[in-house]
Amino acid sequence: MNISNLLNVNPVLVDRVRLSIMATLAFKKEPVDFNSIIIELGLTKGNLSTHMKKLETEKFVEITKEFVGRKPKTTYSCTKFGKEALNNYLKTVEDILKKTSG
Amino acid sequence: MNISNLLNVNPVLVDRVRLSIMATLAFKKEPVDFNSIIIELGLTKGNLSTHMKKLETEKFVEITKEFVGRKPKTTYSCTKFGKEALNNYLKTVEDILKKTSG
DNA sequence: CAAACTGGTTTGTACTGCAAACCAAATATA
DNA sequence: TATATTTGGTTTGCAGTACAAACCAGTTTG
Known part of the structure; x- marks a missing residue:
């Protein structure tokens, strides 16, 4: 039993909200847009935005920004590294x- | 898919250190004393003390204080409720x- | 006696999560 | 046309958290 393994896991992944986000992205194999995540998980915009920034700096997700028609659209997808980290942690x-x- | 179940797990249990503590207590079926936990998990005294207070207020652990010889000794054990919470999380x-x- | 050790608790600080406030641009309304 | 509202987010302020240093009461050691 190495319970102390837990103490070595990346803290960024431990948070429940980020874990939910990662699980959502890993489950849907295609990129998911900002608002879908908000609706699915019941988050506020500011909260999602800051969580995503953290996940991005860890290279757990990739952010794509584009224009659809004349409006901005941000989509997120789980990196391979992120998925491995998720599975390891779980x-x-x-x-x-x-x-x-x- | 209810990934949002994750958002319902008790946040007190999610923390890596507290989860390690709870796992330690649940694994060893007998009460564990303050210093053993410190050594096993490599924590500082202050850190363990405050985590334990949180776990106690959630009724996840029971704290017993007694004197052994002339010295104080604090031991902790996992409550049934705490163990159920661990199982839910699992x-x-x-x-x-x-x-x-x- | 003083110094050091034991077994913790309390406190100060740095970090974190959250939603409110904000912003730029697009669209709806009068 | 002006102006109000909506969209799609980001930044900011605040409240709460984790951590170790400082502390405390008592014990043992020299």
Whole structure:
């Protein structure tokens, strides 16, 4: 049992909101736009914006900005690195929790 | 898909240090004393003390204070409620893992 | 006796998450 | 046309959090 593995995981991924965002992006394989995430997870714009900035600086997501018609549109997708990090983290947690429930 | 279940898990439990503490307590079925946790997880005294206060106010752990010889000794144990919370968290994580790794 | 150790708690600080406030541009309304 | 509202976000201010340093009460050691 190495519970202390938990203490080494990237803290950026631990937050529930960011974890939900990452899971959403990983689940839908295609890029997801700003407003869809807001609606799906019930977040405010400011909150999503700052979480995304963090996820981007960690290279967990890629942000694409384009114009659709005359309006700006921002879409996000999970990087391969991000997906690996997500799975690693979830497996670490799963592993530890399984050991404790035995 | 209810990734938003993640948003419902108790935030007190999500923190890496507290999760490590809870896992430690749930794994060892007997009460664990202050210093053992510090050594096992590599925490400082102040940090452990405040985390424990939070876990206690959530009723996730029970604190017992007694004197051994002439010295104070504080031991912690996981409550049934705390253990249930861990199990709930495990199920949420397992669910997400299934959905995102497909 | 003083110094150092034990077993913690309290406190100061730096960081974080959140929504309100803001902004630029597009669109609707009169 | 002017101007109000909506869209699609970003920045900012504040409240809460995690952490270790400082502290405290008592004990042991020299």
